[in-house]
Amino acid sequence: METASLGQRPELTVAFDIGGTFTDVIFVAPDGRVFTRKLLSHLGTIGSRISELAAEIDGEARRSFRHATTTCSNALLENKVASTGMLTTKGFRDVLEMRSQRRPSIHDVGWERPAPLIPRRLVHELAERVLADGTVESPVDDDEIRGLLKGPLAEVEAIAVCLINSPANPEHERRVAALIERERPDLRFSVSGIEFPEVGEYERMSTTAVNASLMPVVDRYLTRLEGQIGASGSGLRIMQSQGGLMDSQVARTQPVQMIESGPAAGVLAAARIAANSDLGRVLAFDMGGTTAKASAILDARPMERPQVEVGAGASLGSRFFGGAGHVVRTPSVDLVEVGAGGGSIAWIDSAGALRVGPEGAGAEPGPACYGNGGTQPTVTDANVVLGYLSASAIADGSVPMNRELAERAIESVATPLGLSVTEAAHGIVQIANTTMIRALRAVSVEKGQDPRGFTMVAYGGAGPVHAVQLAEELGVRTVYIPPFPGIFSAVGLLLAEYRHDAVMSLAAPVDTLEPETFAERFVKLQKRLSEILEAEGVDPADAEFDRHVDLKYRDSEERLAVACPPPDDRLGTMLTETFSDAYLAKFHYVPDAPLDVVGLRMRATAAVGRGGSEILSSSTRARPTARGAGLVRARTSDRSKASSRSTF
Structure with a gap:
């Protein structure tokens, strides 16, 4: 167990990231000592093992846990979500089926649209109707809802409530939610107009459906984990997709915020490295046991996306066109993930070509060199054969390695190809590198950024092993290997703050904005965020609130968020100038069209604690x-x- 020293802290802080192959753990003791461990991700016992290690360090100290997880992304990828129903307004039953009419490739005639997350038989219409201005045309019929809850929706575990025009007036959705809670207290439910009040029927409905379908999954996962580690309430904090922490109780109601939980922690730590080392442009490269991730960091701030697509259909190739996965309209670190990790399996296709991934060996049995019964050749086995990894042990000696088993596994693909074991291992590494280069290009070259001006920060169990070869291919001149690279995502958890985001729809031409009304809307957003922070035990007076405005040119779909200037007489002019600069930087032209406000958003952040450095x-x-x-x-x-x- 590796140790270092940090400043004094009153509790034993445990940061752990459970990945597909390994679990990265950092313990910060009350006296400032730091202990690190890398454990195999045996999900049935990993929480208990972490608790045992914490007791060995300090059995008396109060414990605080910070956790990053791939539970939500895995559930969506494998379609292992809860049975979920939906209640929507009459005439809108097929929104999830029709989606946004986008498709990842207009030339692929064989492409099939993925099935909706909630099947049509579980989507039911209500006769209520709210108009676009918020006025009620038809009221909610309580008996209609009761009949659905006792009839066709009697067997579901969760319900998504998404009524038309609810951002303008959410009262009907509130009434439906109250009725569900009274009639079926066992059900989890997500309410679109309260939790995701943005214009865009499909985006709002899809986000609500994803959130509702994950709620029972996350509740079961966190309940089991809290029982294993002995934590509850504010004792366990969860990393979100945008790099902030939230209390585990909030996570149970907002699981959609933690889909990219694991990768976000590492990017956050890489951003801190960029700030501390005065690195203007950074490529964060994380290669773990199952996947590799890439993200761009500019001026020490991770790039963010306001919307992502998730699920088995989403892929690197579909990120620009969309339509391949389920839309989630929540902020997320802008990263690209590919199926090339240390545990990715090498195989020979029907044409006799060597392939790598996306299937992996996982933690059980793992790569052949671990000696746990694995026989298929993996990238890790290739790295052992080539000498890039120790042939005796890795992870501070906690994971023994066996070179003979690695060679035997690589031989299974080398012999059919007529190659030596070393040549086959070299080929496996090169194929994996080619896949990872695509991810690095996607966040740099394909965003109009020249990677030759970036520094690569490489981490993850296998990231530093491949970093120099990838950097040479991209023309990156500097590779930074940070402290604790193999457990860097856990480092990111120590650096994270509380963060919550709130949005409000507002449709108005920018030149008609009234500063007083504008300011009042932000006051409402701040009140909403303050209530969440107070529920987590955080004093809103200790938080920072950042205001942003979503704008777009009329008749355009491309909206951008810009920082909100002071709400005074120059509000419209300042917003126009700021948005024009941002639009020009991203799209390299500015259309001659009126500018409209489409929404307001606010971000609240509050400190949880600080990390430190090793000696x-x-x-x-x-x-x-x-x-x-x-x-x-x-x-x-x-x-x-x-x-x-x-x-x-």
Whole structure:
């Protein structure tokens, strides 16, 4: 168990990220000592194991847990969500079926639209109707709802409530929610006009459907985990997709906010590295056991997306056109994920070509070199054969390695291809690198950014192993390997703050805005966020509230959020100038069209605690290492014993 030292803190803080293969854990003791562990992700016992390790460090201290998880993304990818129904306004039953009419490739005649998350037989219409201006045309019929709850929706675990024009007037949705709670207290439900009050019927309905279908899944997961680690309430905080923390009780009602929980933590830590080292442009590269992730960081701030697509249909190739997955209209770190990790399995396709991934060996049995019964060749096995990874043990000695088993696994693809074991291992690594290059290009070149001006921050269990080869391919001149690279996502959890976002729809030409009314709407958003913070035990007076405005040119679909200037007589002019600059920077032209406000958003952040740095000194050793498809003798260095003045 690796140790370092931080400043004093009154509790034992435990940060852990459960990935597909490994669980990364950092313990910060009350006296400031830091302990790190990398454990195999045996989901049935991992929480208990973390609790046992915490007790060994300090059995008396109060414990605070911070957690990143792939539970939600896995549930959506594997379509293992809860049975969910939906209540919507008459005439809108097929919105989830029709989607937004986007498709990932207009030339692919064989493409089939993915099935909606909620099947049509469980989507039911209500006769109520609210008009676009918020006035009620037809009231809610309580008996109609009772009949649906006792009839066709009697067996579902959750319900999504999404009525037309609810952002303008959510009272009908409130009434439906109250009736569900009274008639079926066992049901989980998500209400669109209160939780996701944005214009855009499909986006709002899809987001609500995803949230509702994940609520029972996350509740079961957190209940089991809290029982294993001995935490509840504010004792367990969850990383969100945008890089902030929320209390586990809030997570149970807003699971849609934690779909990219795991990857976001690492990007947050990379952004802190960028700030501390004065790095203007950074490519964050995270390669774990199952996948590899890439994200761009500009001026020490991770790039964010206001909307993502999730599920088995979403992919790297569909990120620009959309239509391949389920839309989630919540802020998220802008990252690209590909199926190339240390555990990705190498195989030979029907044409006799060598392939890598996306299927992986997982934690059980894992790569062959772990000696846990795995026999299929993986990227990790290839790295052991090539000498990029130790042939004795990794993860501070906690995971033994067996080179002979790795060679035997690689031989299973080398022999049919007529290659040596070393040549096959080299090919596996190169194929995996090619896949990961696509992700790095997607967040740089395809966004109009030249990667040659970036620094790559590489982390994850396998990230630093592949980083230099990837950097050479992209023309990146500097690769930064941070402290604790193998458990860097857990480091990000220590650095995270509370964060919550709130939105409000507002449709108006920018030149008609009244500063007083504008300010009043932000006061309502701040009140909503303050209530969430207070429920988490945070004093709103200790929080920072950032205001942004969503705008778009009339008859355009592209909306951008810009920082809100002071609400005075120059409000419209300042918004126009700021938006024009932002639009020009992204799209390289500015249309001659009127500018409209489409929504307001506010972000609340509050400190939870601080991380720290380790103490370093130096030692080196040597082992045979691959160069190309051959072996050379290369010096290796122990990162934990290197000083800031060490050169290589």
